């Protein structure tokens with residue numbers, strides 16, 4: 001049991017290595033969707049260094065409660081998996097604990113679903129204490145109703161085998177449940193401590209209020225590459241799913257001395273286990289507290305619309321769907337004209353960029369500046385030289401866009417958060433952002449002010 005609770009994937013040479021994949025096409029799915037999901041599952045499984053020796057896309061009119069798919073097709077799959085000498089059958093659809101048990105009984109082979117694969121990939125990537133605990137929690141919550149399975153996670157990773165088949169007695173099961181529940185409680189407690197440190201760090205950052213944005217999006221879209229391209233950071237960017245689990249924040253200095261904190265976050269995927277969203281909520285808090293979001297999409301992905309929808313629905317689940325979002329289509333350097341057209345239709349005001357070549361980054365930065373201007377009021381202040389303390393303070397906390405010396409005073413355009421305005425109230429010449437829309441400076445003049 002102890003090994004099962006260990007979050008570290010075991011590098012046992014006997015571990016499973018031959019997988020048979022099963023996808024399910026339902027009438028609700030768009031043409032090609034199930035095939036594409038199955039390709040994604042294949043990539044996920046390969047990320048676990050398990051070889052794919054066969055795959056089967058099943059048409060499903062109505063689900064069968066016991067095994068999800070009908071008995072004829074079930075037999076056919078088991079037959080094929082056995083003849084290919086597979087040690088695991090992987091379902092793209094979520095299997096209920098009972099369905100999973102039934103499949104394992106019928107086949108004598110370990111049977112897992114996409115959710116478990118995703119959990120395993122996350123476990124493989126987790127590096128920091130926070131990520132390790134979060135993944136362990138999600139995995140334990142997933143495993144609780146599945147403790148009576150023929151293969152626990154441990155025995156599957158240890159090479160499977162029939163030893164555990166149906167032999168677990170009630171007492172053992174009760175004991176296992178208690179152990180898992182105890183461990184869940186302990187991990188939750190430990191997580192509270194780890195998170196306290198993150199919130200201390202954030203408060204430190206927020207002492208000087210700087211606008212923040214979070215980069216969100218489907219896994220492998222190029223979020224870390226964008227952070228690197230924008231800020232010169234060196235976050236690991238790799239062609240593997242879920243390369244990033246922990247958020248990284250970097251400061252970006254834009255035109256007009258405007259600072260912006262940019263956070264890279266964990267990627268999303270279709271059919272993300274609910275437990276993982278729950279477990280990563282705190283990590284994704286960076287997205288919740290951001291002033292706005294940059295949603296990155298891989299314009300070359302075969303089903304960019306589904307990626308778009310997945311990210312929006314996870315954001316909704318997190319309660320971050322009311323944020324202003326800049327939609328960014330990345331990898332234009334590798335895109336076809338048809339892919340660009342599809343993206344245009346999906347989000348007409350999307351920004352096309354390449355984190356690799358730098359194309360489109362200027363436009364993205366312009367739009368970031370606009371959003372900052374919208375959320376941080378733009379003020380014109382006239383301050384006498386005798387109040388140099390206030391001028392110095394503005395340089396420290398605000399973002400001075402322009403500064404003009406007049407006889408015994410200085411005229412400044414600044415952006416400061418509303419909560420910080422009070423000490424300057426007597427010196428306000430005009431509040432640009434609060435002015436009626438027609439009196440507001442045009443987009444172009446605001447941009448040039450920012451460029452000064």
Ligand SMILES: Nc1nc2c(ncn2[C@@H]2O[C@H](COP(=O)(O)OP(=O)(O)OP(=O)(O)O)[C@@H](O)[C@H]2O)c(=O)[nH]1
Nearest residue numbers: 220221222223224225238239242243244267355356
């Ligand atoms: N052609 C091309 N490839 C890119 C571009 N940006 C990123 N990539 C590639 O896409 C892959 C994923 O990039 P990452 O930056 O790691 O993606 P991510 O969104 O952070 O991925 P996760 O952290 O796994 O969610 C890497 O192989 C990058 O080299 C781009 O502008 N053009």
Ligand SMILES: [Mg+2]
Nearest residue numbers: 223224243244
């Ligand atoms: Mg990343």
